[in-house]
Amino acid sequence: MKDFVRKSGIRYMSDKQSAIGVFDSGLGGLTAVKQLKKILPDEKFIYFGDTGRVPYGTRSFETVNQYADDDMRFLLGFDIKAAIIACGTVSAVALDNLQKKFPLPIVGAIEPACIAAAQRTKNGNIAVFATPATIGKNSFATTLCGINPDLSVSSVACPMFVPLIEAGYIDVDCPVTRLIAREYLEKLQNADIDTLILGCTHYPIIKDLVASCAKELFGRDIEIIDSGYESALAAKKMLLQKDLLTDLDGQGSVQYFVSDETQNFSAVASIFLGEAAQNVTKVTIG
């Protein structure tokens, strides 16, 4: 055991061979798991999707904080060395509280994407697509301006993307999702953006559709930032810095836990994961 920390009365021990906890309000975090498996193939992951209480994006801040606390306590029931919040809403609303309360390293879904966007923009005009709760909390804009106060940030709440993606309207040619994407992009018509952050873990599923609609509307390519991919890269960097990367090869695995029926989860999970989800267990939360 490498670390032993006591904070807010919570004991926490871990070593290189401990797992990495990942949680999301539901299924979206699986896009992060897909990236994590690629970037950290030898690590063990414990995924918790709060499918019984999804979506968080339309809940009050108070409720999101309570749910995030429940979710983190669930993950801490396992031997984990770090946690990744694969949920834009929780990262926006509850990350500070979680980092104060729990002793382990926690990577959110916002800062890594903001750092990438600030590095890649050429004209300094960045847009953020996220759920209403994430946009309401203004976290992407605040984080981007903290990185570079000269950046100009346009935020657009996209309440229809999650239901569209979960209902399978994800083909690049889907007329319904293109209409909605164009509606959101039209709000950026005068912002002269060159970089767009997809600030919800669901949205990478329709990354190509958004890119195609943006090109159609703006007549040029827009750099699209996938917050799940950037979080996975940031998690690897952080584990490397803390000397917490596993030194065992070929031991990589994912265990999935959900708070509603596992059949529903398994059926939709393949959209997000790009493969079937094995080892799915239903648990009671909160």
Place this chain on the structure above:
Amino acid sequence: MKDFVRKSGIRYMSDKQSAIGVFDSGLGGLTAVKQLKKILPDEKFIYFGDTGRVPYGTRSFETVNQYADDDMRFLLGFDIKAAIIACGTVSAVALDNLQKKFPLPIVGAIEPACIAAAQRTKNGNIAVFATPATIGKNSFATTLCGINPDLSVSSVACPMFVPLIEAGYIDVDCPVTRLIAREYLEKLQNADIDTLILGCTHYPIIKDLVASCAKELFGRDIEIIDSGYESALAAKKMLLQKDLLTDLDGQGSVQYFVSDETQNFSAVASIFLGEAAQNVTKVTIG
């Protein structure tokens, strides 16, 4: 006090002046409240919207049963003489259990709509639009065939209607909602229907849009059944039969309780209610 019943250990007392409890997974039930206020203007209503745990339509049957039980116990904390389940999903999944467990008269959202549809169809071909959970439970089809085994019933799960309505895509000309409605209606192309039940309390909000798309597609008018309106009529009939209608004039009122922030509720409630919701209180449930 007129009634005193003990069933499953639950005490229950009420008289004509008691209130009527109404619950829904969230906001949709407000379309039923709107009809109830018209049809029973002198009654007192206690409305509970489980906005902290909405939507129920994508949950497992087990979870819906648990939530419905919580909701009914909350309403029974008030002096109520009857309960109306203004939620297609709960009516489909949990009504039988609730009627077995709780001693008061309970009106669901399915049987009244089915009786109305069976009376109004001329060619016996009826369609049902509802959430995936309601369709999965097959309750409308079972109920319709129980009323008249010669009816032919086509069921279509409509997962996109609730998010579209809650995001305000409700204008009769809205291109996105028309595309989705046409997609659902096209599944009925060979069914020769003359009657369509809107089996979710959200759907009456887009009744005119659905009617217009149906006429466009089928080239004729379709009889559209609003399950909230039919439930309100059925509730009045049942209270009359049991001599439980209030005999006081001008005492009508509605008290609203929700399980998430009241601001969100008040903002969207006017879409459903056709007026602002007064007397909204947040409560903890479950």
